[in-house]
Amino acid sequence: MARIVGIDLGTTNSLVAYMDKGTPRVISARHERAMVPSVVALTDNGLIVGDPAKEHLTRNPERTVYSVKRFMGKSLADVQGELAYFPYTLTEKGGVIRIQLGEKSYSPPQISAMILKELKLRAEAFLGESITKAVITVPAYFNDSQRQATKDAGMIAGLEVLRIINEPTAASLAYGLQKKTQGTIAVYDLGGGTFDISILKLKNGIFEVLATNGDTHLGGDDFDQLIADLLLKDIRAQHGLDLSTHPDHMQAVRLQAERAKIRLSEELKTTVSLDLPDGQGRFSRELTRDQLEALCIPLVERSLGPCRLALKDSGLNPTDIDEVVLVGGSTRMPLVRQRVQALFGKEPHCELNPDEVVALGAAVQADILSGGTTDMLLLDVTPLSLGIETMGGVMSSLIRRNTTIPASAKEMFTTYVDGQTGVDIHILQGERELAKDNRSLARFRLKVPPLPAGVPRIEVTFLIDANGILNVMAKDMRTGETQSIEVKPSYGLSDQEVERMIEDSFKFAADDVSARKVIEARLDAGALITTTEKSLTDGGHLVEAEEIAKIRAALSALAAAKEGADPRAIRGRMADLEQAAKGLTVAMLDDSLKQGLQGKKISDVT
Amino acid sequence: MSGHTHNADDRRELQMARSMCWHCQSEMAGEYFCDRCVKVQPVSKDLDYFTCFGLPRRLAIDTQVLESKFYELSRAFHPDFYQNKSDAEQSISLGNSAMLNTAYRTLRDPIQRAEYLLDLEAGSVKDIRTSPPADLFEEILELQETLDEFRESDRSSEHASTLRAKLHTDRTNLEERQRDMEAKLQQLFSRWDALQDRGEATEQARAERTLILKDMRDILSNRTYVKNIVNDLVATIA
Numbered sequence: 001m002a003r004i005v006g007i008d009l010g011t012t013n014s015l016v017a018y019m020d021k022g023t024p025r026v027i028s029a030r031h032e033r034a035m036v037p038s039v040v041a042l043t044d045n046g047l048i049v050g051d052p053a054k055e056h057l058t059r060n061p062e063r064t065v066y067s068v069k070r071f072m073g074k075s076l077a078d079v080q081g082e083l084a085y086f087p088y089t090l091t092e093k094g095g096v097i098r099i100q101l102g103e104k105s106y107s108p109p110q111i112s113a114m115i116l117k118e119l120k121l122r123a124e125a126f127l128g129e130s131i132t133k134a135v136i137t138v139p140a141y142f143n144d145s146q147r148q149a150t151k152d153a154g155m156i157a158g159l160e161v162l163r164i165i166n167e168p169t170a171a172s173l174a175y176g177l178q179k180k181t182q183g184t185i186a187v188y189d190l191g192g193g194t195f196d197i198s199i200l201k202l203k204n205g206i207f208e209v210l211a212t213n214g215d216t217h218l219g220g221d222d223f224d225q226l227i228a229d230l231l232l233k234d235i236r237a238q239h240g241l242d243l244s245t246h247p248d249h250m251q252a253v254r255l256q257a258e259r260a261k262i263r264l265s266e267e268l269k270t271t272v273s274l275d276l277p278d279g280q281g282r283f284s285r286e287l288t289r290d291q292l293e294a295l296c297i298p299l300v301e302r303s304l305g306p307c308r309l310a311l312k313d314s315g316l317n318p319t320d321i322d323e324v325v326l327v328g329g330s331t332r333m334p335l336v337r338q339r340v341q342a343l344f345g346k347e348p349h350c351e352l353n354p355d356e357v358v359a360l361g362a363a364v365q366a367d368i369l370s371g372g373t374t375d376m377l378l379l380d381v382t383p384l385s386l387g388i389e390t391m392g393g394v395m396s397s398l399i400r401r402n403t404t405i406p407a408s409a410k411e412m413f414t415t416y417v418d419g420q421t422g423v424d425i426h427i428l429q430g431e432r433e434l435a436k437d438n439r440s441l442a443r444f445r446l447k448v449p450p451l452p453a454g455v456p457r458i459e460v461t462f463l464i465d466a467n468g469i470l471n472v473m474a475k476d477m478r479t480g481e482t483q484s485i486e487v488k489p490s491y492g493l494s495d496q497e498v499e500r501m502i503e504d505s506f507k508f509a510a511d512d513v514s515a516r517k518v519i520e521a522r523l524d525a526g527a528l529i530t531t532t533e534k535s536l537t538d539g540g541h542l543v544e545a546e547e548i549a550k551i552r553a554a555l556s557a558l559a560a561a562k563e564g565a566d567p568r569a570i571r572g573r574m575a576d577l578e579q580a581a582k583g584l585t586v587a588m589l590d591d592s593l594k595q596g597l598q599g600k601k602i603s604d605v606t
Numbered sequence: 607m608s609g610h611t612h613n614a615d616d617r618r619e620l621q622m623a624r625s626m627c628w629h630c631q632s633e634m635a636g637e638y639f640c641d642r643c644v645k646v647q648p649v650s651k652d653l654d655y656f657t658c659f660g661l662p663r664r665l666a667i668d669t670q671v672l673e674s675k676f677y678e679l680s681r682a683f684h685p686d687f688y689q690n691k692s693d694a695e696q697s698i699s700l701g702n703s704a705m706l707n708t709a710y711r712t713l714r715d716p717i718q719r720a721e722y723l724l725d726l727e728a729g730s731v732k733d734i735r736t737s738p739p740a741d742l743f744e745e746i747l748e749l750q751e752t753l754d755e756f757r758e759s760d761r762s763s764e765h766a767s768t769l770r771a772k773l774h775t776d777r778t779n780l781e782e783r784q785r786d787m788e789a790k791l792q793q794l795f796s797r798w799d800a801l802q803d804r805g806e807a808t809e810q811a812r813a814e815r816t817l818i819l820k821d822m823r824d825i826l827s828n829r830t831y832v833k834n835i836v837n838d839l840v841a842t843i844a
């Protein structure tokens with residue numbers, strides 16, 4: 001069986017992992033960290049992904065897409081409130097959001113597919129084989145449309161998505177594998193864009209989810225936004241400047257806000273400073289951890305509500321939880337740790353790298369599916385109740401939230417009028433009374449043979465599969481005939497649209513091979529630039545000024561080539577730089593040998 | 607009073623599970639896998655949840671046994687383990703898992719378990735009550751009026767706080783009633799189990815069975831009714 005990789009498709013960062021003889025490992029490209037920022041930029045040389053794309057956030061904000069996960073499975077109306085924060089342009093076509101990049105517009109699954117492709121390439125380069133199958137993680141609290149959109153993204157990227165699994169449960173697999181824990185655990189996952197809480201019972205290799213809850217719109221991005229708003233207000237007060245008309249500076253503010261937030265996880269105060277537009281000087285202010293916490297506490301408190309609900313749904317008290325596991329970059333914030341500890345009354349575990357644990361768990365699940373791991377089994381639940389609209393616009397629940405999946409429910413339908421040939425069914429997801437307050441998943445028309453009212457009996461089966469995705473089947477109880485139902489998703493791509501996007505992406509497949517060469521060359525170039533710059537700092541004093549000038553020239557030539565899409569040109573400029581820096585390298589080597597000898601002499605003497 | 611005798615019903619269920627393998631057509635011995643070709647079999651629609659978990663049809667069950675049997679069958683049926691199998695086997699695995707999960711959810715909860723048993727034994731799930739049970743009629747009618755009055759009142763008024771206080775008392779009373787009903791149910795459950803354990807086939811035993819089932823059904827539907835009222839009450843005064 002072909003290898004299956006595990007992918008954490010995150011709001012801010014994505015990773016790919018694989019199972020190496022019973023141990024899950026994340027894959028990093030040469031000289032690079034394993035995390036690929038979930039950023040896609042349209043440059044003059046085409047679309048780029050990850051760290052190089054992140055550099056375009058401030059340079060080219062209108063053409064650089066980040067946090068696309070927030071738009072998966074959503075309509076424009078759903079995200080109206082936050083459109084102003086995004087410098088790129090969003091439109092809508094057929095209920096699906098479109099992101100404008102230059103001439104073309106892309107659906108969120110297509111943008112996500114670009115990130116997935118980058119991970120696929122990395123895995124292929126690392127493992128030396130072609131990768132076509134994957135397990136991809138989603139926030140546990142993702143609804144059907146959001147899961148479906150993620151599956152679509154995988155297909156567009158040329159990946160067969162064998163399973164969609166929930167991020168906190170994936171984390172529990174990695175955690176359970178490493179710690180051999182038994183008992184009840186709570187996984188608290190606060191990432192860049194989403195929050196999940198899952199409560200699981202671990203017993204003899206079975207990972208049974210008892211309840212899950214969350215907020216698909218709560219994460220580090222929101223903290224950054226609060227800090228950014230504060231900075232923008234300050235800039236307006238101090239300098240009379242309104243940066244909202246400067247998308248590039250808005251992005252710079254957001255990035256500085258995030259950096260300050262991260263520093264404040266270690267330090268008690270920090271300074272934020274940034275250049276103002278059109279040479280109007282520099283803005284600078286101090287931010288303390290107390291100030292940050294005062295800003296963020298309402299958001300952190302908001303995550304505790306879902307925790308209490310999950311406890312209630314699993315019929316447990318905080319004291320029944322044996323271990324609390326923290327996942328996601330935002331759980332590095334001391335405030336988050338404090339609140340979680342206060343709620344559960346015990347110190348949370350954070351030994352596993354919160355950035356990697358989800359991808360590692362996805363790799364474990366991939367190994368279970370390929371038959372490698374046989375002693376572990378995850379029994380997950382559906383996060384939201386599923387139902388249909390009944391008379392009076394009320395939702396009638398068929399499968400309750402926190403039901404173990406796969407789950408099915410049957411419902412019998414008949415007609416009210418003689419000769420009626422169809423029954424309209426509206427499928428909903430959510431916890432509210434009224435249909436209109438819940439998420440509309442799909443509508444379809446059940447075909448019914450024309451008969452007197454009340455005579456037809458059509459049994460409809462609603463089945464939520466192990467991915468948490470809905471399948472619908474209908475059976476005419478009089479004839480025993482089954483009916484295949486084409487469900488038109490309310491907020492998603494139709495099968496034909498996905499088909500077309502897959503074709504589109506195949507058209508670019510030929511470019512992919514060269515794309516990989518470009519990516520690798522760029523990565524190598526980046527590494528060389530970093531080491532050479534370090535050598536200049538450490539050993540610049542050892543060589544003539546003229547030589548330094550030559551090195552600097554070669555450095556900027558390489559930096560320019562790295563922006564381009566010609567791998568040969570990049571490799572060529574790398575060779576030039578290595579040549580130019582040879583003298584420096586030798587001088588530094590000599591110097592360190594000398595230092596070493598001196599060291600020895602001193603020790604000899606004493 | 608030991609449970610060593612299987613009653614006639616239990617045996618009939620087991621036999622109904624016997625059938626032919628969908629794949630190799632050989633005779634099946636009522637288990638979930640074909641003895642010959644080892645292919646997973648669709649769980650029979652006629653198999654009741656108690657039999658599925660190898661449990662006697664009783665209202666007091668060993669939840670440890672239930673759980674470990676659930677885990678064991680999950681390992682046998684879960685789609686994770688059918689990824690490399692044929693489409694037919696994958697779809698059986700999906701159907702069986704969904705059924706197993708429903709069965710486990712039903713038997714795990716004492717009330718759902720009783721409702722399910724009632725359905726098996728008396729062929730009806732539950733009466734859906736639309737009017738208050740006789741012994742609570744006056745009380746609930748009055749409560750509904752207070753609730754309506756409270757909903758229309760100005761929440762900050764003196765009158766509203768009087769009503770709120772009254773609703774709190776009503777809530778306490780109703781919760782007391784719920785506990786009474788649960789205690790009565792428990793008694794009925796034990797009587798049912800004891801009767802089943804004796805396994806007598808006399809006229810008198812049959813009459814007692816019918817009586818217990820009838821009482822159980824009444825209390826279960828009253829309980830649901832009162833529960834809904836209490837939920838409504840709690841939501842209104844929250």
Ligand SMILES: Nc1ncnc2c1ncn2[C@@H]1O[C@H](COP(=O)(O)OP(=O)(O)OP(=O)(O)O)[C@@H](O)[C@H]1O
Nearest residue numbers: 010011012013191192193194220265328329330332
């Ligand atoms: N030391 C730190 N202190 C505070 N926040 C941090 C720290 N390190 C990372 N973060 C924040 O964590 C977030 C990223 O976390 P992570 O990589 O887990 O998210 P993700 O998986 O991409 O998102 P999601 O799971 O929501 O889709 C960012 O908002 C980042 O600013």
Ligand SMILES: [Mg+2]
Nearest residue numbers: 010191328358
């Ligand atoms: Mg994450």
